[in-house]
Amino acid sequence: MTDTVTIAVDGPAGSGKSSVSKEVARRLGFGYLDTGAAYRALAWHVLEHHADTSDAAAVVDAAGDFDYAISLDPDEYWVRVGETSVTEAIREPRVSSAVSGVARVPVIREHVNTMFRRLVADSGLPGVIVEGRDITTVVAPDAPVRILLTAAPDVRAARRSAELTTQDAAAVAAALHKRDASDSQVVDFLTAAPGVTVVDSTDLDFAQTVDAVLDVIRSGTGGSR
């Protein structure tokens, strides 16, 4: 049996990582791993414990009974903590506001990174598109294809607020920029590391972005996909 190919995709919030990676995975018959969901689910879990997500010791303590599971199927995406489905709950603004605190704790990052690598290795799939903030640099720096998906800040904010129609657009934009600023103190996902290909989707629609990513994958895997 051949090893699973990892396609690494990083980028800031609202750049299109999840939606584009999911569609690319479908087209290639690959799995899709949303790494941000693990940080979001842990933030949700810490909040369930009524603990402070900005307190590293409290986060590590709550992580002790964090029973996490995620689907790698792009057509059947779900996230669970224990028996509870948290697929929708982890997108709530209270979780988005808390997640950077959880993601800042080094021991948590090491723990989830080990889990991500195991999920890919045990997937039994020909390939997995893994998306997040530090996949190209930390989780899978040796991946045969590494992409930084970017878009101008105002475009990213507009995309996210179009999704969250019940919330005020200015508030959504402010929360997104605040989270990016906080996250970029931990990992650099705004500049491409050596060997990482930038796909800027500012002036591309969704279908064009999917095609651009597929082109990078085809050239990076010797045109075999």
Ligand SMILES: Nc1ncnc2c1ncn2[C@@H]1O[C@H](COP(=O)(O)OP(=O)(O)O)[C@@H](O)[C@H]1O
């Ligand atoms: N190139 C694009 N043009 C227009 N809309 C896009 C494009 N890429 C993604 N989107 C839309 O923008 C929103 C945010 O994308 P998402 O995949 O959730 O980003 P991320 O995972 O990077 O936060 C989604 O509603 C998605 O359908």
Ligand SMILES: Nc1ccn([C@@H]2O[C@H](COP(=O)(O)OP(=O)(O)O)[C@@H](O)[C@H]2O)c(=O)n1
């Ligand atoms: N590889 C990753 C993925 C996400 N994260 C953290 O998890 C949060 C949620 O990630 P996400 O991918 O769901 O965020 P969006 O881009 O979808 O808004 C980010 O704001 C980061 O704090 C991270 O630190 N490293």
